[in-house]
Amino acid sequence: MRLLVVFLVALFGLACCQGQDPFFWLMALRSRGYGPGALQADTTGGDCPAVCDCPPSFPVAMYCDDRGLQEVPYVPSRMKYVYLQYNKITRIRDDAFSNATRLIWVMLHRNQLRSDQISKKAFANLNSLERLYLDHNNLTQVPVNLPVSIRDLRLNNNKISKIETSSFKGMDNLTVLYLHANEIQDVGGVLKDLTSLTLLDLSNNHLKKVPQELPKMLHQLYMESNSIDTVPANFLSDFSQLQYVRMSHNALTDRGIPPNTFNVSGLVELDLSFNKLEKIPPVSASLEHLYLQANHIKEFSLSSFCSVVDIMNFSRLRVLRLGGNEISLHDMPSETGLCLRRASTIEI
Ligand SMILES: *[C@@H]1O[C@H](CO)[C@@H](O)[C@H](O)[C@H]1NC(C)=O
Ligand SMILES: *[C@@H]1O[C@H](CO)[C@@H](O)[C@H](O)[C@H]1NC(C)=O
Ligand SMILES: *[C@@H]1O[C@H](CO)[C@@H](O)[C@H](O)[C@H]1NC(C)=O
Ligand SMILES: *[C@@H]1O[C@H](CO)[C@@H](O)[C@H](O)[C@H]1NC(C)=O
Ligand SMILES: *[C@@H]1O[C@H](CO)[C@@H](O)[C@H](O)[C@H]1NC(C)=O
Secondary structure, eight states: OHHHHHHHHHHHHHHHHHTSOTTHHHHHHHHTTOOTTOOSOOSOOOOOOTTSBOOTTSTTEEEOOSSOOSSOOOOOTTOSEEEOOSSOOOOBOTTTTTTOTTOOEEEOOSSOOBGGGBOTTTTTTOTTOOEEEOOSSBOSSOOSSOOTTOSEEEOOSSOOOOOOTTTTTTOTTOOEEEOOSSOOSOOTTTTTTOTTOOEEEOOSSOOSBOOSSOOTTOSEEEOOSSOOOBOOTTTTTTOSSOOEEEOOSSOOOGGGSOTTTTOOTTOOEEEOOSSOOSSOOOOOTTOOEEEOOSSOOOOOOGGGTOSSOSSSOOOOOOEEEOOSSSOOGGGSOTTHHHHTTTOSEEEO
């Protein structure tokens, strides 16, 4: 049953990256002859390393996860999906994937990969690679020569401290980039040309400031648990799609936030909890979720939500969290109900 689930996930993933028809995976199933009831084993699977499973009903996938492996086994050239997670792999040799140039997914998370033990050519020929999961390893650098075809790159929970300027060069289709839980102090401008990037997770690093020149198509920007104390003026105003910004557990102060920084339309959720703010920063009337708990806020300024309060002008805020600050219910002005008329939760 587990295999079947993984298999369906694999096909669904394919569908998701085609980005068109949500039923593409079903069409793919049919066109490959996997109609209803056709999931029984057949004998046309092809060769497979003894330590792995290559289900004959899905001959382009190789399951080698959680088998105590220390090396990447031979990957036959027909493979598109290879699952190597939860092993003890520390190195990747030159020829590990040299014959498997059709690979679309390589799952190598939860191993002990070391940057100095990954061949510079390891991934270089995988021109169809779309997902590469290298999270929860012992990497200190982003591997070099990664294919530019990658769409989903996971490097979180490693020991990466520095990112080379060429690391993500040419990755025009990169959509998801996980870099959280590393030791990154600064990313410089290396992300700015990632024109398709929609989700960037830089949380749990050692950032002291917001990276300059973030890619402009981001929908989600996560920078919580860093040491950021200031943000650049207008740093959110150039994004056209940004909806979720998380900056909790940083060192933000009022002085570090230029006026109107967070008053940008389009934003749905803003998390500034666990910082050092003394005032509620002005936010857009279209914001729906605002988290400000565990700051040093001393006044409930309704003008941060509604510059004008009347029947036509009100905030779309639904959830406002203000617990763990220096205010109480008595500090809420009487027009609060008119301005925050959409709010279902206000925590003080
Ligand atoms: C690659 O495939 C060819 C033929 O398909 C085979 O002869 C060769 O041994 C394979 N290389 C590796 C490294 O397995
Ligand atoms: C990887 O890191 C873990 C935890 O820090 C450590 O126990 C292990 O020995 C490391 N493995 C290698 C190959 O460096
Ligand atoms: C990005 O995806 C498009 C459409 O699938 C493809 O034509 C293009 O070659 C890809 N770009 C890169 C850099 O792989
Ligand atoms: C946000 O900016 C708009 C103009 O872009 C302004 O009309 C509005 O009053 C501002 N909101 C707050 C709460 O300052
Ligand atoms: C108040 O609402 C009116 C009518 O919708 C609109 O024209 C005006 O710009 C709003 N004022 C502010 C400050 O948002």
